[in-house]
Amino acid sequence: MASDNVIQxxxxxxxxxxxxFKGVVLVDFWAAWCGPCRAIAPVIEEIATEYSGKAxxxxxxxxENQMTPGKFNIRAIPTMILFKDGKVVDQITGAVGKNLxxxxxxxxxx
Amino acid sequence: xxxxxxxIGSGPAGMTAGLYASRAMMKTLILDxxxxxxxxxxxxxxxxxxxxxxxxxxxxLTEKMLNQAKRFGLEEKYGEVSFIEAVSRKHFRINLVxxxxxxxxAIIITTGAGPKTLNVxxxxxxxxxxxxxxxxxxxxxxxxxxxxxxxxxxxxxQEALFLTKFAKKIYLIHRRDRLRATGVVxxxxxxxxKIELVWNTTIEKINGENEVTGITVKNKxxxxxxxxxxxxxxxxxxxxxxxDFMGDLIKKDSLGFIITDExxxxxxxxxxxxxxxxxxxxxxxxxACGEGATAxxxxxxxxxxx
Numbered sequence: 001m002a003s004d005n006v007i008q009x010x011x012x013x014x015x016x017x018x019x020x021f022k023g024v025v026l027v028d029f030w031a032a033w034c035g036p037c038r039a040i041a042p043v044i045e046e047i048a049t050e051y052s053g054k055a056x057x058x059x060x061x062x063x064e065n066q067m068t069p070g071k072f073n074i075r076a077i078p079t080m081i082l083f084k085d086g087k088v089v090d091q092i093t094g095a096v097g098k099n100l101x102x103x104x105x106x107x108x109x110x
Numbered sequence: 111x112x113x114x115x116x117x118i119g120s121g122p123a124g125m126t127a128g129l130y131a132s133r134a135m136m137k138t139l140i141l142d143x144x145x146x147x148x149x150x151x152x153x154x155x156x157x158x159x160x161x162x163x164x165x166x167x168x169x170x171l172t173e174k175m176l177n178q179a180k181r182f183g184l185e186e187k188y189g190e191v192s193f194i195e196a197v198s199r200k201h202f203r204i205n206l207v208x209x210x211x212x213x214x215x216a217i218i219i220t221t222g223a224g225p226k227t228l229n230v231x232x233x234x235x236x237x238x239x240x241x242x243x244x245x246x247x248x249x250x251x252x253x254x255x256x257x258x259x260x261x262x263x264x265x266x267x268q269e270a271l272f273l274t275k276f277a278k279k280i281y282l283i284h285r286r287d288r289l290r291a292t293g294v295v296x297x298x299x300x301x302x303x304k305i306e307l308v309w310n311t312t313i314e315k316i317n318g319e320n321e322v323t324g325i326t327v328k329n330k331x332x333x334x335x336x337x338x339x340x341x342x343x344x345x346x347x348x349x350x351x352x353x354d355f356m357g358d359l360i361k362k363d364s365l366g367f368i369i370t371d372e373x374x375x376x377x378x379x380x381x382x383x384x385x386x387x388x389x390x391x392x393x394x395x396x397x398a399c400g401e402g403a404t405a406x407x408x409x410x411x412x413x414x415x416x
Contacts, residue, residue, distance in 0.1 A: 039147050039148075099208055102208075
């Protein structure tokens with residue numbers, strides 16, 4: 001599967017890619033040692049392919065980037081935050097199914 | 111017919127059923143609402159799966175099980191089941207939440223189980239902000255802090271031990287006066303200076319404003335109520351099965367676990383169950399795998415029946 005569709009965010013690219021971006025962005029906060037994060041990873045990739053051009057699907061490694069997770073008070077992973085025009089519109093904590101993630105994105109796009 | 115067999119749930123039971131079914135040349139799909147691994151991904155390291163002398167990470171074991179099954183042709187799909195219809199003999203229709211459906215001759219349910227909640231005030235509000243059901247996922251965020259682990263079984267004690275990597279102090283809160291965990295695991299907890307056992311105690315309330323700042327506990331014997339200041343509560347008080355979507359199609363016990371015979375056959379002909387969603391005495395990766403293999407073997411025989 002083309003994982004190039006999932007944008008890998010860093011603390012320094014966050015503002016450009018998310019805060020100042022016009023449109024819908026899903027940010028999946030994850031880490032290599034988090035099992036449930038691994039379980040949703042292939043789902044995130046599939047969504048990125050399906051929503052190509054409609055929503056930006058991105059990931060941030062909380063091990064390598066601590067500023068942004070701190071700013072959004074992330075204390076559990078996976079946590080997915082949905083942004084629209086740079087503002088938080090939805091948040092999902094824990095590993096959930098594909099349908100739940102998609103319906104949150106669809107709502108944000110609408 | 112889309113498939114001869116659809117396996118619902120991609121934990122160790124499902125992946126092993128997929129391996130055996132694919133090797134038996136059945137056209138098989140494994141369906142899960144997310145990627146493979148199931149509950150075993152909630153623990154980091156597995157020391158009791160045979161063959162791995164020094165243990166194995168749950169991520170590695172998951173990847174190996176899935177790839178092994180896929181080598182023999184197992185197909186994978188992400189989807190969530192809404193309900194199942196028994197159309198006719200050897201014909202089931204699995205209706206998905208997204209509106210699509212899949213037709214199959216037989217089904218193995220390996221949906222597993224998830225953590226039980228304590229059902230105390232504050233628990234729901236602070237989930238993800240101090241309340242956690244996954245130490246592997248969230249322990250990292252509690253470095254140098256005081257936390258509590260609730261429960262007395264293998265999961266509770268093992269995860270309390272895991273959390274000593276991060277936390278400054280861990281209150282292991284148990285409602286009884288002895289642990290249920292395996293002997294060797296108990297011994298390690300007793301020797302661990304960071305762990306304080308709090309016996310005969312229940313959590314009455316999880317306190318905080320935006321996030322957890324403490325808990326209110328009650329000693330069941332003295333009746334004494336006190337507060338403990340801490341920032342995290344990890345809850346391991348047992349599991350409940352993911353079987354609601356099956357409705358009344360198959361027989362379950364009073365807790366919702368699926369009742370089967372030794373062939374993993376449920377009360378509905380053509381539907382089998384394996385792993386943690388099944389009513390049984392021991393829930394381990396190895397038992398899930400054994401049942402998954404048995405269920406696939408049973409389906410193979412069932413499909414040959416006239």
